[in-house]
Amino acid sequence: MQIPEGKKIYFASDxxxxxxxxxxxxxxxxxxxxWLDEIKTDAAVIFLLGDLFDFWMEYKKVIPKGFTRTLGKLAELSDSGIPIHYFVGNHDLWMNGYFEEELNIPVYLEPKEFIINNKAFFIGHGDGLGPGDKGFKRMKKIFTNPFCKWLFRWLHPDIGVRIAQYLSVKNKLISGKEDITFLGEDKEWLVQYCKRKLQDKHRDYFVFGHRHLPLEIALNDTSKYINLGDWISYFTYGVFDGTNFELKTYKK
Structure with missing residues (x-):
């Protein structure tokens, strides 16, 4: 992937x-x-790294009510020729073709590597990676189990969506103090995950969301871990101009 002159790649999450x-x-x-309307003038590609919605569930003929402004703007940008890539987060696990069919936006369930201007990017939401967090990893296996999803779809959408929204809002990722506190490199599990991945292959940038805390951490002299923060407290996003990656804050 090569960035045309005068264009940039944008990243946002959570x-x-x-x-x-x-x-x-x-x-x-x-x-x-x-923000989407503002960056469309020079965006070569947009990466959305998950948890765009606090809850998203696709039945065969039903999607959650609301978010018309966001979906409409994404459709506009996609239709104008700006590629958008979406990585599923732990709050929008149950995507099932709507983004691909209606918005022409590819959806990824796992982290993926991209080569951009000869720089290696390893990109994903970030949930369930690295050591620890075994309780969440077990929960994710249940939520992604095909049989469990089939059972949930038998609930009427008005009931199923209401239950899921209640549980989602209660999730610690929205309100937990531990999610806005830097734990130190030794205890930041995504940092540990990135360092292990570097043992197998060089990457210039590891870009994740999920953590809700804007972070830029040098893993070695040539590799960096980036966490995009969120659009709840920080309104931060990433920009790559073909040479440098920068975290910025949208203040309007």
């Missing part, structure tokens, strides 16, 4: 639209849409 309520998240959604 909007959690709909939390703690649709009304409360509406100003954040409008701010995110304004």
């Amino acid at each position: 909007n959690h639209l709909g939390a703690p309520s649709r009304e409360a998240s509406l100003p954040r959604e409008k701010k995110f849409v304004a």
Whole structure:
């Protein structure tokens, strides 16, 4: 992937639209849409690294109500020829073709490597990676189990979505103090994960979300771990201009 002259690649993650309520998240959604509208002038590619919604569940004929501004803007950008890549997060695990079919946006369930201007990027949401967090890893296996998803789809959407939204808002990723505190490199499990991956293959940038804390950490002289933060407290995003990667804050 080569970035045309004058263009940039943008990264964002963890909007959690709909939390703690649709009304409360509406100003954040409008701010995110304004950012998308602003970057469309020089965006070569946009990477969204998951948890765009606080809950997303696709039945065969039903998707969650709301988020029209966001979905409409993504459709506009995609239709205009700007490639958008989406990585599923732990709050929007149950995607099932809607983004691909309606928005022409590829969806990835696992981290993926991209070569951009001869720089190696390893990109993903970040959940369930690295050591520890065994409880979440067990929970994720249940939520992604085909039989469990089949059972859930038998619930009427009004019931299923309400249950899922309640559980999602109660999730520690929205309110937990540990998610906005830097733990130190030795205890940051995504840092440990990246360092292990470097033993197998060089990557220039590891870019993740999930952590809800903007972070830039040098892994060695040529590799860096980036966490994009969120659009709840920080409104941070990543920009790669073909040479340098930078974390920025959207302040409008």
